Amino acid sequence: MSFLPPFTVFDVETTGLDPKRGHRIVEIAGVRIENGIIQAEMAFEAYVNPERLIPWEARQVNNIDDATVAGAKTIDQVLPQFLTFAEGSLLLAHNADFDMGFLRAEKEFCWGYVELPECLCTLHLSRSLFPQEFRHNLDVMALRCGLTLPTDRHRALPDVLLTAQAFLRMIEKGNIRSMDELRKRAALKTMVKN
Structure with missing residues (x-):
C-alpha cells in the first residue's frame, strides 16, 4: 500500500x-493513516457545542446529550483544530456526502477561513467493490471485511477506527494498486468546492 498518501479518516455526530x-455537529473525531498504518494513538476527538438543543432522536443514536456538550468549544474553534490535525492528508469518511455536507455548512461559522481537503468515501468504495450486495452501511461493510463491531458504535472515534480498518481491508480485497484507481472507486460524485 505504498501508493497511499496520508489520510485522515473522520466522522461527525450531529x-x-x-x-x-x-x-449541527456535536462531535468530530479523526485518525490518520500513514504509510498504510492506522495511527490510533494520535487520534483527534472533540465534542462540539452546537449552540442549540440536541433532539431526543439524535440522543438515541449517539448518546450525546446537552449536558455533555454544554462546556465544549464551538465549531469555529474545533473545526480549525481538526483541519490542523488533518493537514497534509486527504479526508476519508463512510458516507462522506453526509459528513462533508456538515463540514461545508459548519465552515461558514469559521468566517470562511478554513479550506476543506479532498475527501474519499468508503461507502462508494464498498459499492464499487461489491456491486452485487444491496447493503453498504458501516456495520455491514465492516462485517463483510471480517471486522468485529465495537460496543460503542455511533460515537465518532469508534466509528472512525472501524472505517479505517475496513478501508485498508477493502484496498486489499479489491487489489487496488494506485490512487487513480482508488479515486475512481471512492471519489465523491461532486468534488468538494471550497
Whole structure:
C-alpha cells in the first residue's frame, strides 16, 4: 500500500440529518493513516457545542446529550483544530456526502477561513467493490471485511477506527494498486468546492 498518501479518516455526530435545516455537529473525531498504518494513538476527538438543543432522536443514536456538550468549544474553534490535525492528508469518511455536507455548512461559522481537503468515501468504495450486495452501511461493510463491531458504535472515534480498518481491508480485497484507481472507486460524485 505504498501508493497511499496520508489520510485522515473522520466522522461527525450531529443533532440531526440535514445541515440545511439547522442541524449541527456535536462531535468530530479523526485518525490518520500513514504509510498504510492506522495511527490510533494520535487520534483527534472533540465534542462540539452546537449552540442549540440536541433532539431526543439524535440522543438515541449517539448518546450525546446537552449536558455533555454544554462546556465544549464551538465549531469555529474545533473545526480549525481538526483541519490542523488533518493537514497534509486527504479526508476519508463512510458516507462522506453526509459528513462533508456538515463540514461545508459548519465552515461558514469559521468566517470562511478554513479550506476543506479532498475527501474519499468508503461507502462508494464498498459499492464499487461489491456491486452485487444491496447493503453498504458501516456495520455491514465492516462485517463483510471480517471486522468485529465495537460496543460503542455511533460515537465518532469508534466509528472512525472501524472505517479505517475496513478501508485498508477493502484496498486489499479489491487489489487496488494506485490512487487513480482508488479515486475512481471512492471519489465523491461532486468534488468538494471550497
